[in-house]
Amino acid sequence: MFNSAVLESISDINLLYEMLQAEFSLDGWDAMVHIADKLHHSINAFYEEDQLRQAKGQPRIDTKRLKRSVAFYFGYSMVAKGIALQKMGDYSAARDCIEKYSELGWISGLDDEGKEDVTHLRMIANANTYVLNLLEGNMETLPEYVQFIHNAEEEELLPGIITILESALKHNCNVDWALKEFEPNLDALDGEYETEANIRYYIDHLYLMSLYHFTNGNIYNALNISLKGLRMSDKLKDDTGYKKINALFVSFSVHATKEQLNEYNVLNKTILERVLKDEKGIRYDGSSIVSVR
Structure with missing residues (x-):
């Protein structure tokens, strides 16, 4: 649970960065705004x-205290805050954040890593400008954004797909052609992710893809995608994603085929068996919970 009083006592820049990542994985948008402001204030004081x-x-401050460049922390604080504000629907404030990290070349004493971070953040600013345009309903920019994703670094694929799906759902648009463009790339994803942020993107794209298909009446495909999302969120230990996708599947389970329901039940039995391994005195025998001595 986010505690603003505890936040005020934290000055470790690396820890604040890790806290932002953790809140992102939990959809903690309000907490992210506060932590991002604290990170921005802290790196500014350091600089x-x-x-x-x-x-x-x-003598200069020992920069070995930082795991990344000064430019990275300046930029990341505003990237994170902008994403949180975007998720909360405050697009104007999110644009203000983009402006703050779109050009960080003013930072003095940047080494090669710092200069690379400045260039990368400029690309992110460009991407997130497209994001806001689409979320605000400027769907005519979608072809340009699709081309941007094609030309961008691989890490932009999932955030890009999420943006396309969110804007389609928000403005009731059919974006099948855009999703088709990235079908081979998405099919190649194996769900082997190391960072909390990448796990969140991977699971969220499955959740939104399922929601998009439900909205467009493709119930069978939507349920299959939901099942994949449940399997992967369980495998990747993403409880936030699992809750959302599970609620989605259960809400539409009346339309599920016998095979889909069976797969869902097998998954839940497997999870229950795993959980009860840590409980003393009881065990799951496949159909009921029994006491053991």
């Missing part, structure tokens, strides 16, 4: 103190 020391001819 200003370092600049002041240099001006006075004093």
Whole structure:
């Protein structure tokens, strides 16, 4: 549970970055705004103190305290805040965040890593501008955004698909042609992700894809995608995603085939058996819970 009083006591820049990632995985949008502001304030204080020391001819702050460049933390704080504000529907404030990380070349003393981060953040700013345009209903920019995803780094694929699906659902548009463009890329994804952020993107794209198909009446496909989402969110230990997709499947389970219901039941039995392994004195025998000595 987010605690603003505890946040005020934290000054470790690396820890604040990790907290942002954790809140993103939990859809903690309000908490992300507060943590992002704290991170931005902290990296700004770090940078200003370092600049002041240099001006006075004093030894610089040990940058080894940071795992990434100063530019990265400046940018990431505003990227995270912008995403949270976007998720909460405050598109104007999200655009203000984009402006703050679209050009960070003003930061003094950047090494090669820092310069690469500035370039990467400029690309993210461009991508997130497309995102806001689409979410605001400017669907005529979709072909341009599809081309942008094709030309961008691989990490933009899932956020891009999520944006396309969110905008389609929000504005009741058919985007089958755009999804078809990336079908081979999506089919090649295996769900082997290491970071919480990438897991969140992977599971969310399955959730939204299922929701999109439900909305367009493709119930059979939607249920199959939901089942895949349940399998993968269980495998990747994404409880947030599992809850959302499970609610979706159960709500439409009346339309499920016998095979789909069987797959759903087998999955839940497997989960129950795994959970009860840690419970003393009881066991699941496949149809009921029994006491054991």
